[in-house]
Amino acid sequence: MGALLWGYDSQVGGGLLSVPSFRRDFGFESDDGYILAARWQSAFNSISSVGGMFGGLSLGYVSDKFGRRGAVALCCVVSIAGIFIQFFTYPHRNAQLLVGKLVNGYALGMYVSGASSYCSEVSPLALRGITTASVNLWIDLYSPSMSNGVIKGTGNWTSAYAYRLPFILQMIFPVILLAGLPFAPESPWWLVRKGRKEEARKILLRLSGETTDVDLQLQQIQDTIILEDTFAANSTYADCFRGTNLRRTMIACMVFVLQQAAGVVFVLGFSTYFFELAGFADSKAFDLGVGVTAIGVVGNLFTFYTVNRYGRRFIFNWTLFACTILLLIIGFLAIPTNNQKAKWAIAALTLVYNFVYQTGIGPLGYVIFAEVSSAKLRSKTVGIGILVNSLCGMIMNIVDPYLVNPDEANLGGKVGFIFGGLAALGVVWAYFYIPETKNRTVDELDTMFERRVPPHKFASYKVEDEDMIVDDVKR
Incomplete structure (x- = not known):
């Protein structure tokens, strides 16, 4: 799901440029219709990547301090905050939308980093290659189909919900992740490093049989x-x-x-x-x-x-x-x-x-x-x-x-x-x-x-x- 959100955000960011109401509310009117200024196009398309850089880099400290599950929980909270900022951005407040995408991008960088390291640590040796390769699958499989489908369904709406709905739909996945975390095993590697060997043994027994x-x-x-x-x-x-x-x-x-x-x-x-x-x-x-x-x-x-x-x-x-x-x-x-x-x-x-x-x-x-x-x-x-x-x-x-x-x-x-x-x-x-x-x-x-x-x-x-x-x- 973390990989899915990474791909969804990058796809929906570019797709919204084709939505007339988005260009109307965040661009300007010209003889050829509503246009989003080039500087804002570049900013909207790249700001999530900037946030992702810092998110990926900070994952090491966060996951070592709070555990792999704790890092995912923090990702979810930060992502929900970023999604809310984007959803409640009023027309022509481009800077606020930029901040929302930056905050969500930070969480997304941690998501996709954590997905690979978590898969590597909890998977049996024979499945390690398959689970880590699945990160790329979720980015390429579900993200484009979801984002394209949502934009195709709402793109012709004249209200602000033509672009607000694609933003708020992202929140489904952090909520699902938060609900599922109590049932997810912590990394046995992290538990052993923290001296919690008996907990690690129970996790290994649960994962291996x-x-x-x-x-x-x-x-x-x-x-x-x-x-x-x-x-x-x-x-x-x-x-x-x-x-x-x-x-x-x-x-x-x-x-x-x-x-x-x-x-x-x-x-x-x-x-x-x-x-x-x-x-x-x-x-x-x-x-x-x-x-x-x-x-x-x-x-x-x-x-x-x-x-x-x-x-x-x-x-x-x-x-x-x-x-x-x-x-x-x-x-x-x-x-x-x-x-x-x-x-x-x-x-x-x-x-x-x-x-x-x-x-x-x-x-x-x-x-x-x-x-x-x-x-x-x-x-x-x-x-x-x-x-x-x-x-x-x-x-x-x-x-x-x-x-x-x-x-x-x-x-x-x-x-x-x-x-x-x-x-x-x-x-x-x-x-x-x-x-x-x-x-x-x-x-x-x-x-x-x-x-x-x-x-x-x-x-x-x-x-x-x-x-x-x-x-x-x-x-």
Whole structure:
């Protein structure tokens, strides 16, 4: 639900620009109708990302202080406050609406950060990749369909509720989360760190069942915490950039940088534009844009099978390479300006691109950045990763229109050369830095990172009992 709200807010923010009553109440009248000033468009579209950066960054402190459930409770309260501010904003009080979106954006940054770290800590090893990949699924599956459906249903209303209703509907999900928190298990990792081992044991028994050796699981958590405490006396954000943790933080951030370098905002954000260039009517182009989302959902569901069968490194690297090739092809096809067949091909390749992206780079980014961080610094590393994700997304949303729009650089599909080149550099980086984390426990990953095992050897590396650093610590 936290991931859903993140995606819903970003989608509904852009969608409201097409609502006449929203432009009337927050814009100005001109010969062509009501217009929302460009500076306010940029502000409304980017302010949630700004709030998300600070929300993601603060998650580490909040979740370590109050627990994973406590962090979600705080998110819900802050989100409800931000939603109320937006709902009760009167016409032409643009600054108040901006504040509401900033406050809600702060909560959303914590939501999506907490979703990944919580899934990673409460999921059994075999389900860890599937649950963390589901974060991306909820962003891409439910968010666009919900936001588009709401705006389509209210967009033609002449009253202020044409845009107020999409705002207030968001409150359903924080209320559901608050109601469900008493039934949600706290992270056993956090409980052990707080010395509440018996509570952690009960949670592990609830999550794993009576047939699992819960005492062994509890002992592994304690041993891993002993190991990590040896290398960092205090858990601070500075620790994320020291020693081997610097490498882990860099990987957690770069998976999101590579998503943007692979042109996801360019291809998917302008897919409807490409369909219009191919000769489809506006309404049909919109329907095909919805089809792009549907194909992405299929790709994300496909990942549930491949993530444990083929591993994280293999899928991420090969789908990044495939996206690079597709971007370069789009660039070459855009060179002949009036070739209708080329325009059709570009439109078709946006469908192919989204399927490839959603089978690998998209969901695997959330899997990798949650798994490579140490348990001690997970919430902090995940928060930094979400900050970088928000920052990169905001930059691309600002830059892409200047590259594509006819009144600016007017590169159109030739932007594929720019993102194809960036993605090609990303392929090289990913080969040398993305490790294989499939079927690896937290203590095994800690040991391999501390022993500086090369990423391409993570899958085959044998971690023997006598090789575990935690044994050295105990001795």
